[in-house]
Amino acid sequence: MAEDIKLVYTGSTVEAMFIEELLKENGIGCIRRDNLQSSVDAGWANGWPETSVQIFVETGLYIKAKEFLEDYFSSRDNE
Numbered sequence: 001m002a003e004d005i006k007l008v009y010t011g012s013t014v015e016a017m018f019i020e021e022l023l024k025e026n027g028i029g030c031i032r033r034d035n036l037q038s039s040v041d042a043g044w045a046n047g048w049p050e051t052s053v054q055i056f057v058e059t060g061l062y063i064k065a066k067e068f069l070e071d072y073f074s075s076r077d078n079e
Contacts, residue, residue, distance in 0.1 A: 005031065006062040008069060009055040016053035022072060023057070028065050031056045 008030070009019055016032055023030045033054045057065040 004059060005056040006059050007054055008057050008062065008065045009053075011053060013053050016055055019069065019072075020055060023055070023065060023068070026068060028057055028061050028068065030065070 009016060011019075013034060016034075020030055020032050033056065034052060
Protein backbone atom coordinates (compact mmCIF):
# COMPACT_ATOMS: atom_id res chain seq x y z
CA MET A 1 0.00 0.00 0.00
CA ALA A 2 2.83 2.44 0.78
CA GLU A 3 3.90 2.30 -2.88
CA ASP A 4 0.34 3.06 -4.05
CA ILE A 5 0.12 6.51 -2.43
CA LYS A 6 2.50 9.41 -1.84
CA LEU A 7 2.45 12.31 0.57
CA VAL A 8 1.92 15.70 -1.13
CA TYR A 9 1.04 17.98 1.81
CA THR A 10 1.45 18.29 5.57
CA GLY A 11 -0.14 21.18 7.45
CA SER A 12 -3.13 22.50 9.34
CA THR A 13 -6.64 21.09 9.19
CA VAL A 14 -8.15 24.21 7.65
CA GLU A 15 -5.62 24.51 4.84
CA ALA A 16 -5.65 20.76 4.22
CA MET A 17 -9.42 20.78 3.76
CA PHE A 18 -9.08 23.62 1.24
CA ILE A 19 -6.27 21.84 -0.62
CA GLU A 20 -8.25 18.60 -0.64
CA GLU A 21 -11.13 20.41 -2.37
CA LEU A 22 -8.78 22.09 -4.88
CA LEU A 23 -7.23 18.76 -5.80
CA LYS A 24 -10.59 17.05 -6.22
CA GLU A 25 -11.95 19.94 -8.33
CA ASN A 26 -8.97 19.45 -10.63
CA GLY A 27 -9.45 15.72 -11.05
CA ILE A 28 -6.87 14.60 -8.51
CA GLY A 29 -8.33 12.20 -5.96
CA CYS A 30 -6.72 12.29 -2.54
CA ILE A 31 -6.83 10.95 0.99
CA ARG A 32 -6.76 13.26 4.01
CA ARG A 33 -5.29 11.86 7.24
CA ASP A 34 -5.77 13.91 10.41
CA ASN A 35 -3.39 12.55 13.04
CA LEU A 36 -4.40 15.03 15.74
CA GLN A 37 -8.12 14.35 15.36
CA SER A 38 -7.49 10.61 15.33
CA SER A 39 -5.57 10.81 18.58
CA VAL A 40 -8.25 13.02 20.19
CA ASP A 41 -10.92 10.51 19.13
CA ALA A 42 -8.85 7.78 20.78
CA GLY A 43 -8.70 9.69 24.06
CA TRP A 44 -5.47 11.66 23.94
CA ALA A 45 -4.00 14.53 21.94
CA ASN A 46 -0.84 13.83 20.03
CA GLY A 47 0.75 16.22 17.54
CA TRP A 48 0.74 19.87 16.59
CA PRO A 49 -2.22 21.59 14.92
CA GLU A 50 0.09 23.17 12.31
CA THR A 51 1.34 19.80 11.05
CA SER A 52 -1.40 17.40 12.03
CA VAL A 53 -2.95 16.70 8.62
CA GLN A 54 -1.40 14.86 5.71
CA ILE A 55 -2.76 14.58 2.18
CA PHE A 56 -1.85 11.61 0.01
CA VAL A 57 -2.44 10.97 -3.70
CA GLU A 58 -2.02 7.93 -5.92
CA THR A 59 1.55 7.46 -7.07
CA GLY A 60 0.50 7.97 -10.70
CA LEU A 61 -0.94 11.41 -9.85
CA TYR A 62 1.91 12.51 -7.60
CA ILE A 63 3.77 14.70 -10.11
CA LYS A 64 0.54 16.35 -11.32
CA ALA A 65 -0.52 17.03 -7.71
CA LYS A 66 2.88 18.41 -6.67
CA GLU A 67 3.04 20.72 -9.68
CA PHE A 68 -0.52 21.90 -9.02
CA LEU A 69 0.24 22.59 -5.35
CA GLU A 70 3.51 24.36 -6.18
CA ASP A 71 1.60 26.65 -8.56
CA TYR A 72 -1.09 27.24 -5.93
CA PHE A 73 1.39 28.11 -3.15
CA SER A 74 3.46 30.28 -5.50
CA SER A 75 0.44 32.30 -6.64
CA ARG A 76 -0.88 32.58 -3.07
CA ASP A 77 2.45 33.79 -1.72
CA ASN A 78 2.75 36.39 -4.50
CA GLU A 79 -0.54 38.07 -3.65
